[in-house]
Each structure stands twice: as C-alpha cells, then as structure tokens.
Amino acid sequence: MEKVALAEAFDSFDEQWSPRLAGELNGQAVKLAKAEGEFVWHHHEDADELFLVVSGELTIELREDSDIVLQEGEFVIVPRGVEHRPVTDSEAEILLFEPSETRNTGNVESERTKTDLEQLD
Amino acid sequence: MEKVALAEAFDSFDEQWSPRLAGELNGQAVKLAKAEGEFVWHHHEDADELFLVVSGELTIELREDSDIVLQEGEFVIVPRGVEHRPVTDSEAEILLFEPSETRNTGNVESERTKTDLEQLD
Numbered sequence: 001m002e003k004v005a006l007a008e009a010f011d012s013f014d015e016q017w018s019p020r021l022a023g024e025l026n027g028q029a030v031k032l033a034k035a036e037g038e039f040v041w042h043h044h045e046d047a048d049e050l051f052l053v054v055s056g057e058l059t060i061e062l063r064e065d066s067d068i069v070l071q072e073g074e075f076v077i078v079p080r081g082v083e084h085r086p087v088t089d090s091e092a093e094i095l096l097f098e099p100s101e102t103r104n105t106g107n108v109e110s111e112r113t114k115t116d117l118e119q120l121d
Numbered sequence: 122m123e124k125v126a127l128a129e130a131f132d133s134f135d136e137q138w139s140p141r142l143a144g145e146l147n148g149q150a151v152k153l154a155k156a157e158g159e160f161v162w163h164h165h166e167d168a169d170e171l172f173l174v175v176s177g178e179l180t181i182e183l184r185e186d187s188d189i190v191l192q193e194g195e196f197v198i199v200p201r202g203v204e205h206r207p208v209t210d211s212e213a214e215i216l217l218f219e220p221s222e223t224r225n226t227g228n229v230e231s232e233r234t235k236t237d238l239e240q241l242d
Binding site for chain 2: 001002023025028030047048049054070071073074076079082098
C-alpha cells in the first residue's frame with residue numbers, strides 16, 4: 001500500500017491530455033492529467049466522470065447547459081451521456097475519477113484518443 | 122450539474138468523524154469529513170477506500186503494516202479487508218472515495234458509527 005503525493009505525481013510527467021493511472025479501487029480509476037487548450041467534444045455512454053482541479057483552471061463546456069468553470073480545489077461530476085469538452089487557456093492539473101475502462105475521448109475516435117493508460121512511475 | 126468547491130464545503134459544517142455526501146458517480150460516493158483524534162479500528166469487507174487529505178495531516182494506522190502518514194495533497198487506497206484506523210493530532214479535512222453504501226466504521230458498531238449520511242447544503 002503506497003501513498004500518492006499529487007504534486008510529485010504531476011511533476012513526474014509532462015505530456016498533456018494523456019491521463020496517468022494513479023490508483024484503482026472498486027473497479028474505478030484515479031487518473032491524473034495535464035490539460036491545455038481544447039479537448040474534443042465527447043460523451044461516455046456508461047460512465048459518470050469526476051473532474052477535480054488540482055492546479056490551474058478548467059472549463060467544462062456542455063452542449064446543452066452553461067459552461068462550468070472549475071478553479072483549484074473544485075470538482076464536478078459529468079453524468080453519463082452528457083456531451084462535454086474540457087477547455088483551458090493555460091495548463092491545468094486535473095484528477096479524474098471514473099471507471100477503469102473509460103476511454104478519454106468517450107464515443108469519439110480522435111488523435112487525442114489514448115488506448116493505453118500509462119501508470120505513474 | 123453543480124460544481125463543489127472543497128473549501129466552501131468544509132466551511133459548511135463542523136462535526137468531526139461525520140462524513141458529508143458531496144457527490145455520487147458510478148455507484149461510488151465522494152464524502153467529505155473532518156477528523157481529529159483517534160477513530161476506531163475497522164475494515165470494510167467489500168469496499169476499497171480512498172483517503173485524500175485536503176488540509177492538515179492524517180495517519181492511517183494499519184494492524185499488519187507500517188503507518189501511512191498523509192500530508193495535504195496526498196492520498197492512499199486502503200484495500201477491502203485491511204484493518205485500519207485513521208488518527209490525527211489536530212483537525213484534518215479529508216475527501217473519501219468509496220462505494221455509496223460503505224459504512225464509516227465498517228465491520229464495527231461504535232458510537233462513531235453514522236448510519237445516515239448527511240448531504241452537503
């Protein structure tokens with residue numbers, strides 16, 4: 001049983017939009033991602049998704065609702081089926097919580113799609 | 122869909138060892154708790170449990186392993202079946218992630234047992 005220090009974990013990689021697996025429990029995964037710019041519009045058919053901002057600011061754009069702007073220490077849960085697009089002006093560090101098998105781009109295949117989730121060092 | 126600001130959420134209650142429900146996704150719950158002193162030794166038969174320290178310091182004592190000391194921004198996942206006891210010298214603010222139905226004292230019935238989880242305001 002090893003603890004994870006978020007600051008150290010984020011320092012261990014640079015790649016953006018490429019979530020790292022930081023832990024698993026009850027079939028769910030804790031993933032850490034760096035984000036900058038615009039992601040792709042997508043939804044997850046069978047997975048609710050939690051976004052917690054660890055540093056920076058992240059906007060969750062929603063097709064059918066107002067944007068949600070998350071500052072450091074704020075989280076939102078995007079329910080399954082809800083189309084969304086994470087967007088950020090400058091780099092943000094994000095903790096994701098979702099089922100282990102959830103694909104980052106959900107229903108969409110794009111250059112941003114990551115099929116192999118990298119483990120943290 | 123409403124965001125949750127952790128600092129505000131923790132400001133909204135004072136009671137210690139009484140987790141508040143801050144969100145639910147995929148059958149799992151995000152719970153926020155204030156902790157000070159010693160909790161009871163217990164385990165969860167069917168639930169892994171994540172402890173993330175939002176402020177302060179929290180020690181997870183383990184019957185069969187070394188203690189794990191968590192500072193702000195650090196988390197650990199205690200696997201199902203592992204007997205543990207959270208302990209802290211001064212007040213810590215903790216985010217818990219675990220199945221919605223998980224009881225705070227696990228297999229143990231104690232004065233610390235909370236059967237009704239309060240919702241955040």
